[in-house]
Amino acid sequence: MRRGVIGSDVGRALEIVRNGGLVGLPTETVYGLAADASQKTAIAKIFSVKGRPNNHPLIVHVSSLDVARTWSSQWTYSAEILGSTYWPGPLSVIVQKSSIVLDEVTGGHQTVAVRVPGHELALELLQQFKGGLAAPSANKFGKVSPTTAQHVLDDLGDDVDYILDGGPCRVGVESTIVDCSLEVPVVLRPGGITAEAIESIVALDNVDSGISRAPGMLLAHYAPLCEVVLVENMQQAQGSLGDANSKYRILDASIDPTSFASAMYSLLRQCDLDGIQKLFVVLPEPIGIGLAIRDRLTKAAHGSKNQSR
Ligand code: TXA
Ligand code: MG
DSSP states (O other), rough: OTSSEEOHHHHHHHHHTTTTOOOOEOSSSSOOOEEETTOOHHHHHHHHHHTTTTOOEEEEEEESSSHHTTTTEEOOHHHHHHHHHHHHHSSEEEEEETTTTTTHHHHEEESSEEOEEEEEEEEHHHHHOSSSSEOBBBSOBBBBBOOOOHHHHHHHGGGGSSSEOOOOOOOOOOOEEOOSSSSSSSEOOOOOSHHHHHHHOOOOSSOOSSSSSSSTSSOOOOOSSEEEEEEEEEHHHHHHTTTOOSEEEEEEEESOOOOOOOOHHHHHHHHHHHSSEEEEEEEOOOOTHHHHHHHHHHHHHHHHHSSSO
C-alpha cells in the first residue's frame, strides 16, 4: 500500500483534482470517485478506473445551490424548491445542462445531474475548488458501493491518487435522484431523501415502482460475491434454508431500516470477507428509506445470481 494514500488533507485533494487526478470523496451517502468535471481527460480516467460504460452519466457535485444553478440552462421551480430544502443532503436533481457541461459527463444527454453533498470535508473541498466535481460511487462497475475510505482503497487501490477520509458514511445508500427537467418531476432512484419527503413539497408523477430507472442503472448492480436471497420475514428465511449446506448468514433489515441502510454496504462486504455463500436478507417495508434498501438489494440479488462463482 502506498504511504499516505488515505488522509484528511483537503489541500492535497484540491491540488490533485486541479491537476486532473482522482480523489476518493467522502459524502453522507457513499464515497465518490471525484474528478474535475471540466477536464475531459480526468473524466475519462473515472470511466476507465471504474470499468464503467462511457454512456452512463455522472453526477456533478457542487458546494451550493448558487453554483448548482450555473450548471443548468433551465433551472426549474422543482429543482429550486428541492435544492433549497434538502441541500446539502442526499438528493440529486436532473435539469437541462448548460453550455459548460461536457458531453463526457452526461453521457451525451442534454440533461445533467447535480447535487450538494452533506459532508463537511466534501463541502470544504468543493468550496475551495469552486467548480464541479463529477463523481460516481468509488467502486468497480456493478459491485458493492464503498462507505469507508478503506473500502475505496480495497476496490481501486493505486488507481485513485488520494482518498479523503471522512469516516463511515452516515446515510449509507446513494442519493435520491429526481428528474426535475420534466413538468411533473419523477423519482428515478430512491435514496437518502425519502419519496414522502419529496412529495411533501412537490407533486411527483405517480409512476414510481421504487426500483431505480436512471440510465445506466442496470437490474444487476451493487452485487457482492455471495448469493443474495430476499425474504419478507424471518420465517420465510428459516424456511428457505432447506438443507443447504452452504455457509449462510441472515440479516434483518426490517427492524431498524435507517441503521441498516447506513451499515448495508459494509455488511455485504463483510459477508464476502467471511466467505459467506448465501446471504438471506429480511426486507424492510417499502416506505421511507426502506424503498432505497429494497431497490439496492433487489439489484444485488440479481447481480449475485448472474455472476460466475
Ligand atoms: O449518492 C450518490 O449519488 C453518490 C455519491 C458519490 O454522490 N453517487 C452515485 O453516483 O451514486 P453513480 O454514478 O454511482 O450513480 C449516478 C446515477 C447513475 O445511475 C446515472 O444513471 C444517474 O445517476 N444519472 C446521472 N446523470 C443523469 C442524467 N442526466 N439523467 C438521468 N440519470 C442520470
Ligand atoms: Mg454507483
